[in-house]
Amino acid sequence: MGQIAGKSLTELKRLLDRGEVSALEIITSFKEQYESDRKKPVPLNGYIEFFSDAEELAVKADEARKTGTSGILEGLPIAVKDNILISSRKATCGSAILQGFTAPYSSTVVERLMNEGIIPVGRTNMDEFAMGSTCEYSVYGSSKNPVNREYVTGGSSGGSAAVVASGQAPCALGSETGGSVRLPASFCGTYGFKPTYGSLSRYGLVAFGSSMDQIGVISGDPDDIALVISVASGFDSNDFTSEDVDFSALFPLKRMRLKGKKIAIPEELSGEGIDKEVGIVLERFCSWLRSEGAVPERVSMPLLKTTVAMYYIIAPAEASSNLARYDGVRYGLRDITGNNLEDLYVNTRTKGFGDEVKRRIFLGNYVLSAGYYDAYYKKAMQVRYLLKKELNRILEEYEYILSPTSPVPPFKLGSKIDNPLSMYLTDICTIFANLALLPAVSIPAGTTSDGLPVGMQLTGRMFGEKGLLRAAKTWFLKGRRGEI
Amino acid sequence: MIDDKVLDSVLYMSKLQVSGEEKEKFRKQIEEILSYFKVLTGVDTENVELSAGEGIPIEDLRVDEIKDSFSLAIIKTFAADFQDGYFPVPRILEDASGGEDK
Numbered sequence: 016m017g018q019i020a021g022k023s024l025t026e027l028k029r030l031l032d033r034g035e036v037s038a039l040e041i042i043t044s045f046k047e048q049y050e051s052d053r054k055k056p057v058p059l060n061g062y063i064e065f066f067s068d069a070e071e072l073a074v075k076a077d078e079a080r081k082t083g084t085s086g087i088l089e090g091l092p093i094a095v096k097d098n099i100l101i102s103s104r105k106a107t108c109g110s111a112i113l114q115g116f117t118a119p120y121s122s123t124v125v126e127r128l129m130n131e132g133i134i135p136v137g138r139t140n141m142d143e144f145a146m147g148s149t150c151e152y153s154v155y156g157s158s159k160n161p162v163n164r165e166y167v168t169g170g171s172s173g174g175s176a177a178v179v180a181s182g183q184a185p186c187a188l189g190s191e192t193g194g195s196v197r198l199p200a201s202f203c204g205t206y207g208f209k210p211t212y213g214s215l216s217r218y219g220l221v222a223f224g225s226s227m228d229q230i231g232v233i234s235g236d237p238d239d240i241a242l243v244i245s246v247a248s249g250f251d252s253n254d255f256t257s258e259d260v261d262f263s264a265l266f267p268l269k270r271m272r273l274k275g276k277k278i279a280i281p282e283e284l285s286g287e288g289i290d291k292e293v294g295i296v297l298e299r300f301c302s303w304l305r306s307e308g309a310v311p312e313r314v315s316m317p318l319l320k321t322t323v324a325m326y327y328i329i330a331p332a333e334a335s336s337n338l339a340r341y342d343g344v345r346y347g348l349r350d351i352t353g354n355n356l357e358d359l360y361v362n363t364r365t366k367g368f369g370d371e372v373k374r375r376i377f378l379g380n381y382v383l384s385a386g387y388y389d390a391y392y393k394k395a396m397q398v399r400y401l402l403k404k405e406l407n408r409i410l411e412e413y414e415y416i417l418s419p420t421s422p423v424p425p426f427k428l429g430s431k432i433d434n435p436l437s438m439y440l441t442d443i444c445t446i447f448a449n450l451a452l453l454p455a456v457s458i459p460a461g462t463t464s465d466g467l468p469v470g471m472q473l474t475g476r477m478f479g480e481k482g483l484l485r486a487a488k489t490w491f492l493k494g495r496r497g498e499i
Numbered sequence: 500m501i502d503d504k505v506l507d508s509v510l511y512m513s514k515l516q517v518s519g520e521e522k523e524k525f526r527k528q529i530e531e532i533l534s535y536f537k538v539l540t541g542v543d544t545e546n547v548e549l550s551a552g553e554g555i556p557i558e559d560l561r562v563d564e565i566k567d568s569f570s571l572a573i574i575k576t577f578a579a580d581f582q583d584g585y586f587p588v589p590r591i592l593e594d595a596s597g598g599e600d601k
Contacts, residue, residue, distance in 0.1 A: 400550065
């Protein structure tokens with residue numbers, strides 16, 4: 016059987032189904048991996064909390080398997096980002112303002128997975144309220160890249176990527192508003208998937224930018240992602256932006272025949288502004304696609320040059336409204352040092368939010384203000400409409416859009432933390448999928464000369480998750496056979 | 500680009516404070532970001548309508564019926580201060596006598 020920690024969810028499911036391993040052995044193994052890392056001089060800091068009763072739940076799962084009452088995911092572990100609610104567990108969004116908050120209900124995605132027996136093993140670290148690209152803006156401190164601990168994990172779901180890449184969990188849930196699953200997956204060398212907006216319910220995902228927020232999945236194996244999506248997707252009456260899609264037959268993934276498939280490579284995301292070593296990995300990935308019979312072609316998509324501006328207007332505008340609820344009255348931090356209600360609001364929020372969240376709330380209120388609304392918010396929404404139209408037109412002709420997941424490889428901790436605009440530009444390759452509501456997957460496609468992971472991203476048509484994940488699986492199988 | 504009046508009024512709307520020494524750094528960062536947004540001005544949007552999306556037909560919305568919500572016992576766990584079914588807050592109007600609020 017070999018070592019458990021490090022195996023994928025799919026492999027562990029097979030072992031459990033055959034009775035070759037128990038849920039308790041699995042959970043204990045991942046817990047030991049986490050505990051041993053915590054003792055290192057520089058721990059990864061991927062988990063905020065590893066649940067103390069995880070092993071107890073594993074024992075119950077083993078009993079369910081014996082009595083034939085088990086679900087299809089019975090006893091399998093998953094790590095969950097700190098902004099996705101699990102009933103009776105703490106949820107803080109990596110923020111001081113939510114310290115002590117306990118979720119009164121589970122998110123629909125977690126509930127559907129738990130109904131099939133999955134065991135959430137812990138809460139993972141994240142940029143505060145998912146606002147960040149490095150996982151450094153967390154009240155718990157930064158997570159570290161398992162490949163080199165002096166480097167960032169990418170964000171905001173950096174904790175989720177770190178625990179998967181280091182074998183502390185086989186699979187993790189993250190969340191995306193502008194690339195927060197794909198970017199850390201790319202930086203840590205795992206697969207990261209953002210479903211089409213609406214494939215997964217947002218109920219119980221703490222709101223940031225509601226027109227783009229979406230739960231995503233990180234794993235070393237595309238089949239794990241398919242398994243999770245197959246169980247968790249579909250309409251939810253608690254989220255009317257969720258869609259009545261049926262991905263129940265997504266798992267197991269078949270290999271994709273890429274022969275003759277046209278793939279668009281945006282000129283704007285493959286030339287100037289893209290790191291040289293990232294460009295080399297892109298070229299190698301294209302060579303592989305050609306060897307499979309696919310037809311990658313450079314295509315000009317000028318609006319992709321404007322996506323960072325669009326996103327950092329629209330997302331903060333939505334965030335400024337969504338985060339208005341943190342006022343010290345009903346839950347979370349409450350600073351009562353002032354004299355009146357206004358002081359309560361201002362002191363609580365000033366003390367509870369970090370610098371990046373404050374910047375985005377400010378930006379959001381600014382772009383929505385009278386006198387600035389037309390120039391910023393209205394303009395961004397109009398360009399977003401044009402972007403959606405343009406990308407959907409391109410995806411009628413091409414099967415996928417291919418680009419690097421990030422214009423740069425992972426960078427050193429602290430190197431961009433005081434330069435927000437430079438940090439925002441890291442998202443240039445990912446945010447178009449969020450703005451246009453499209454599904455996208457980051458694929459671990461190579462490394463730099465220093466051994467740092469580089470991800471390539473395939474973006475597909477609305478609700479084209481099957482084709483995207485099958486393409487990712489084709490790459491995965493190639494790697495497994497040592498052909499890349 | 501952002502004068503004190505605008506900075507203070509947006510901070511007021513945001514219910515946030517930025518301390519004296521941090522204010523200039525904050526202003527500079529915001530100005531740099533706003534300046535970058537100018538990249539959008541090059542896109543012709545003259546005939547583009549602003550739409551919030553397709554919307555949901557009213558007949559597809561869920562039935563408007565009362566469902567169980569959180570019990571008072573659960574709500575009580577949210578806040579440090581919860582009394583008789585209410586969240587107490589400091590007084591809204593200043594106390595003219597300067598007395599302290601609870």
